[in-house]
Amino acid sequence: VQLVESGGGLVQPGKSLKLSCSASGFTFSSYGMHWIRQAPGKGLDWVAYISSSSGTVYADAVKGRFTISRDNAKNTLYLQLNSLKSEDTAIYYCARTGNSGFFDYWGQGVMVTVSS
Amino acid sequence: DIQMTQSPASLSASLGETVTIECRASEDIYNGLAWYQQKPGKSPQLLIYNANSLHTGVPSRFSGSGSGTQYSLKINSLQSEDVASYFCQQYYDYPTFGGGTKLELK
Numbered sequence: 001v002q003l004v005e006s007g008g009g010l011v012q013p014g015k016s017l018k019l020s021c022s023a024s025g026f027t028f029s030s031y032g033m034h035w036i037r038q039a040p041g042k043g044l045d046w047v048a049y050i051s052s053s054s055g056t057v058y059a060d061a062v063k064g065r066f067t068i069s070r071d072n073a074k075n076t077l078y079l080q081l082n083s084l085k086s087e088d089t090a091i092y093y094c095a096r097t098g099n100s101g102f103f104d105y106w107g108q109g110v111m112v113t114v115s116s
Numbered sequence: 117d118i119q120m121t122q123s124p125a126s127l128s129a130s131l132g133e134t135v136t137i138e139c140r141a142s143e144d145i146y147n148g149l150a151w152y153q154q155k156p157g158k159s160p161q162l163l164i165y166n167a168n169s170l171h172t173g174v175p176s177r178f179s180g181s182g183s184g185t186q187y188s189l190k191i192n193s194l195q196s197e198d199v200a201s202y203f204c205q206q207y208y209d210y211p212t213f214g215g216g217t218k219l220e221l222k
Contacts, residue, residue: 034211044152044160044203046211057210093159101207102150104171106159 001025001105003094008110011084021077021094021107029072032097035079037090038109045090048079049097062088084114118142118206122214128222135191137217139204144184148208151180151189154216155200163202164189196221 007019021033035047048068049057056068067080077094091111095103119142129135139149147167152160162171164180167187177192191198199221204214 036211043216044205044213046213059210098150098162098165100148100166101211102162102165102205103152103160104162104165106161109159 001096003096003105003107005092005094005107005110008092008112010113010115012116013085013114015084017081017084017112019079019081019092019094019110019112021079023075023077023094023096026096028070028075033068033070033077034095034097034103035066035068035077036093036095036103036106037088037112038093039087039090042090047092050077081112084112086114088112089114118145118209118212120204120206120212120214122204122217124217125215126218126220128220129194130222131194131196133194135194135198135219137189137202137204137219139182139187139189139214141185141187141206141208145206145208147183148206149180149182149187150205150207151178152203152205153198153200154203160203191219194221 002024004022011017032051034049038044050068065083069078091109093106093109095106098104121140123138149167151164154160163174168180179190202217
């Protein structure tokens with residue numbers, strides 16, 4: 001199992017960014033996937049989930065601003081980040097969901113910095 | 117949201133020692149509890165799921181226990197490669213994490 005995130009960077013408040021997570025080593029279309037973030041030096045916060053059938057769930061902090069999606073033909077997970085705030089600054093990890101809701105494999109993470 | 121309270125926040129132990137980290141949920145999570153290890157500059161790695169099941173490839177010196185609202189992670193015979201931060205996570209409801217425990221060598 002390998003998960004590789006990309007698309008991070010420095011962005012101004014109020015702007016947008018799109019993260020990607022390329023998956024390999026497993027049947028991507030059969031698994032639910034998550035985005036989880038970690039502010040510098042802080043703990044972990046779950047961000048969003050997409051099921052194998054593309055149903056979605058979001059944390060309250062990002063609901064209405066972030067959109068999780070997937071392209072099973074490309075084995076890729078996405079996170080569209082809109083109306084970014086300074087408090088969205090974090091490392092963003094994609095992770096595969098295990099049987100019940102734990103995260104059995106994680107990517108290496110991608111840094112998103114929101115600053116003027 | 118279910119709140120996860122993890123203790124201690126930091127811990128210093130000697131090589132070969134047994135270490136225990138605790139996690140308390142704000143309500144019953146029916147063993148929907150995972151533990152992760154995160155080494156500096158790396159992504160978290162799954163250690164334990166369903167409160168007491170060892171993830172593939174995880175050394176047997178790691179073990180999990182607990183039920184209801186109280187859970188613990190035990191590391192037997194501490195090794196130098198175990199220096200890391202450890203996080204609990206509940207998945208009975210929308211996922212939430214404990215604040216983490218930073219484990220250092222004494």
